[in-house]
Amino acid sequence: MSKEKGSLSIHSENIFPIIKKWLYSDHDIFIRELISNSCDAITKVKRLESFGEADLHGETDFFVKLILDSTARTLKFKDNGIGMTDDEVRKYINQIAFSGAEDFFNTYKDKGDKDQIIGHFGLGFYSAFMVADRVEIDTRSYRDESEPVKWSCDGGTEFEMEKGEKLNRGTEITLHLGEEGESFLNEYTVRSTIEKYCSFMPYPIYLEVADKEPQKDEEGNIIVEEPKALNDVDPLYLKQPNTCSDEDYKKFYNSTFKDFKEPLFWIHLNMDYPFNLKGILYFPKLSTEFDTLEGQIKLYNNQVFIANNIKEVIPEFLLLLKGVIDCPDLPLNVSRSFLQNDGSVKKISEYITKKVADKLNQLFKSDRQSYEKFWGDISPFVKFGSLKDEKFYKKVETIILYKTISDKYVTVEEYLTNLEGKLENQVYYVTDKVQQSQYIKLLQEHDIDAVILDHNIDSPFISLVESKKDNISFKRVDSDIADLLKDKDAETDDETNKKEDENVLSVFKKAINKEEIKIQIESLKSDDVAGMIILSENTRRMQDMMKMYGMSGLNMGAIPSEETLVLNKKHPLIQYVIEKSLEDTETLNLIAQQVYDLAMISHRALSPEDMSNFIKRSNEIMKHMIS
Numbered sequence: 001m002s003k004e005k006g007s008l009s010i011h012s013e014n015i016f017p018i019i020k021k022w023l024y025s026d027h028d029i030f031i032r033e034l035i036s037n038s039c040d041a042i043t044k045v046k047r048l049e050s051f052g053e054a055d056l057h058g059e060t061d062f063f064v065k066l067i068l069d070s071t072a073r074t075l076k077f078k079d080n081g082i083g084m085t086d087d088e089v090r091k092y093i094n095q096i097a098f099s100g101a102e103d104f105f106n107t108y109k110d111k112g113d114k115d116q117i118i119g120h121f122g123l124g125f126y127s128a129f130m131v132a133d134r135v136e137i138d139t140r141s142y143r144d145e146s147e148p149v150k151w152s153c154d155g156g157t158e159f160e161m162e163k164g165e166k167l168n169r170g171t172e173i174t175l176h177l178g179e180e181g182e183s184f185l186n187e188y189t190v191r192s193t194i195e196k197y198c199s200f201m202p203y204p205i206y207l208e209v210a211d212k213e214p215q216k217d218e219e220g221n222i223i224v225e226e227p228k229a230l231n232d233v234d235p236l237y238l239k240q241p242n243t244c245s246d247e248d249y250k251k252f253y254n255s256t257f258k259d260f261k262e263p264l265f266w267i268h269l270n271m272d273y274p275f276n277l278k279g280i281l282y283f284p285k286l287s288t289e290f291d292t293l294e295g296q297i298k299l300y301n302n303q304v305f306i307a308n309n310i311k312e313v314i315p316e317f318l319l320l321l322k323g324v325i326d327c328p329d330l331p332l333n334v335s336r337s338f339l340q341n342d343g344s345v346k347k348i349s350e351y352i353t354k355k356v357a358d359k360l361n362q363l364f365k366s367d368r369q370s371y372e373k374f375w376g377d378i379s380p381f382v383k384f385g386s387l388k389d390e391k392f393y394k395k396v397e398t399i400i401l402y403k404t405i406s407d408k409y410v411t412v413e414e415y416l417t418n419l420e421g422k423l424e425n426q427v428y429y430v431t432d433k434v435q436q437s438q439y440i441k442l443l444q445e446h447d448i449d450a451v452i453l454d455h456n457i458d459s460p461f462i463s464l465v466e467s468k469k470d471n472i473s474f475k476r477v478d479s480d481i482a483d484l485l486k487d488k489d490a491e492t493d494d495e496t497n498k499k500e501d502e503n504v505l506s507v508f509k510k511a512i513n514k515e516e517i518k519i520q521i522e523s524l525k526s527d528d529v530a531g532m533i534i535l536s537e538n539t540r541r542m543q544d545m546m547k548m549y550g551m552s553g554l555n556m557g558a559i560p561s562e563e564t565l566v567l568n569k570k571h572p573l574i575q576y577v578i579e580k581s582l583e584d585t586e587t588l589n590l591i592a593q594q595v596y597d598l599a600m601i602s603h604r605a606l607s608p609e610d611m612s613n614f615i616k617r618s619n620e621i622m623k624h625m626i627s
Ligand SMILES: Nc1ncnc2c1ncn2[C@@H]1O[C@H](COP(=O)(O)OP(=O)(O)OP(=O)(O)O)[C@@H](O)[C@H]1O
Pocket: 033, 037, 038, 041, 079, 081, 082, 083, 084, 092, 093, 118, 119, 120, 121, 122, 123, 124, 125, 126, 170, 171, 332
């Protein structure tokens, strides 16, 4: 062929400034685009061979190789795929199929949908100009009769094309990196970009560094290493689940997420109809440091990485998991706005949610022991999922576990059945085992179990359960439990009794001298405790919520604290107060103040002033003991 010059057929003035400007932020995707083109070219020639339409002359070790030469400032992409004839270069490279270019740009220029521009108009190859001042193509088609072609272009609309010198089938694209491609002269950047986008591409990808010092052994001999592909051409998620072992899954997890903790369990997604979707979702162990789940879902399209954590495809709560999802039905370059409006995307997302719920149900039913073992790690995920997605909640509501103070794991239904006759639709819970130990002890003495709900998510979560399950209510162990602990047989309504109560009340009111504290006198079954503080569940929840949303600066007085001091008539100290209540002695005063402070201490921290009074008084009481 004779040397040829021409203009690229673009109706727009010049596409390159637009490409450079608009795609600037993710300009590493040119590596993905050029390697994908190479892989496509290999797939095409393999297919032709399988139809008997191409003779590959034994050259069937397919590869993609990148060669970085930082001295020459070039990055080459080499493959032994289908190659191109001169006519094909004219057709596929020179004529950028760009009808209606202006309309397109006008539509998208304000939307920032950069990704869509590339995929939509087959501009993958031209993304090279984001980083290169000049691009050359050396290509030779698989057709025996075809001549090699050399094409070059410096980023304007002019190109040159002439007969090339390439001897073998395939394509070599040379990028002369400009200022904007400076970072790609660094081996590490190129390597990590390949690993980011091309980890699972179907043909081996090698990186050669032209001017690299050879490695030597101790005697100074050059170590010749077999070139190692940077990708896994046959990723586990594409295999049939029944051919994969637990070890395979763990290894794949470790290498894909660089997380060397073992995952708890996983779900292999494998679906052909009504859409094509393959992948593996892992339930990671909670990070003990922060007690958080940090998930990562990598989305692929035909083994080409698209992006991490795309909320439009993966329900938000599933982003707490780790996994890979490959869905060839999605457009290669996902535009967020496109996905939001795409019906099949919604189905994909529902399918994934269903699979996750099914797996949890199956584990609960078939291996409750393991399920209980995993519960601590998966519960924030299940609870967050329930809060975020009603359908998910419906599927998992009967398998939500609660850890009890007696170290058992129960569902709400099991909890209520176990306490039938003692509690009616009430679930007692503990948020702080140490702080609430006094109350826990009281409940245990009455053989009443309580569940532990000490995670941030628990407070909105129990509100959800209460709203979904008729008449079930959660009560913290320091809320209105006096009823539960009351000795009903000892209750009398006679006049003497009433008088006694009034007298005790007046002693305590005077001693405590706090208007806001309510005092209630009861005969409790146990005579261990003289007094305890209980708090209205609703008021406390409201206060917790205000704290959580950082509203504590607001007038907290607007919500009265509603703390009640319950005095136990069965306790000898209260008995003593009853007997001596008319004698206004200092001892009575001391007893009342001390009973109140002790009740308060097992409820919450005392104020500094109350604490120092308490210590002073305790010392005085001890002095009394020896005097
Ligand atoms: N390495 C290659 N080997 C053979 N043909 C190639 C190669 N690179 C590009 N081509 C040809 O050039 C065409 C245009 O490539 P380009 O990347 O611009 O768009 P595309 O691959 O069709 O679409 P996409 O934007 O999805 O990548 C390809 O369809 C292919 O025919």
